[in-house]
Amino acid sequence: MQRISLIAAATLALLATTAVQARPLDAIQKEGTIRMATEGYYPPFAYFEGKKLVGFEIDLAELMAQKLGVKFEWKTVPFDSLLTGLSQDRWDLVISSHGITPEREKAVTFTLPHYCSGAQVIARDDSIKNAKDLAGKVVVAQTGTTYLQYVQKNVPSVKRLVNFPTNEAALQALMSKRADAWVTERFLAKEMLAKNPNANFKQGELLFVERIAAAVSKDNKTLVNAWNQAFETALKDGSYAKISQKWFKEDIRCPE
Structure with missing residues (x-):
């Protein structure tokens, strides 16, 4: 990532x-x-x-x-x-x-x-798919990542951007409805979503390729x-x- x-x-x-x-x-x-x-x-x-x-x-x-x-x-x-x-x-x-x-x-x-790979938006609401959709939302990402940096630079209209030391913690924030969206690496997201099939999260668009x-x-x-x-x-x-x-x-x- x-x-x-x-x-x-x-x-x-x-x-x-x-x-x-x-x-x-x-x-x-x-x-x-x-x-x-x-x-x-x-x-x-x-x-x-x-x-x-x-x-x-x-x-x-x-x-x-x-x-x-x-x-x-x-x-x-x-x-x-x-x-x-x-x-x-x-x-x-x-x-x-x-x-x-x-x-x-x-x-x-x-x-x-x-x-x-690339950065991907993960959300429970399937209307949250891309950077524009993050406006007014609580967004989570891992500390020290370019995913966090991307949101900081490109989506200033988020309601709140919260960073966590691990992706597991960011995912838990999304699962517990403390966040509206999670921005992370697409293969990691695929792996974690496969392990949590009942969460019904939606994978949105790639924000950038790396x-x-x-x-x-x-x-x-x-x-x-x-x-x-x-x-x-x-x-x-x-x-x-x-x-x-x-x-x-x-x-x-x-x-x-």
């Missing part, structure tokens, strides 16, 4: 000038393990089944590690800490549905996008180039499509 806040953007820009040296590919290969970080609470991309971390991005990242010839080690941390930790060299790569934005590109280097990518420390060219090469191989050999079909029953890669 393409998630960013104004405070986070400023912090990332500052970190871009103070970041420590990232581990290049040869250092990772010498150790034999790539350290990867994700939020871990974002089904179906990365979440826990018991103590096991699973999801589309987990399968994809582990496939990339295999193609790079290294083992992998996962860290799960709050979303707003992921890119900060990357700039502090606490891990080698972040894969947590980050959308590519100009603000983030000042602080990190993105890989090729591994899927495309490209989602993994991130490495700024200008860590050897790692990003190797990752991109492995990713292109996965597209060609069918292993990407197999993972995508497993989680979505469709191919979610970005169109060429």
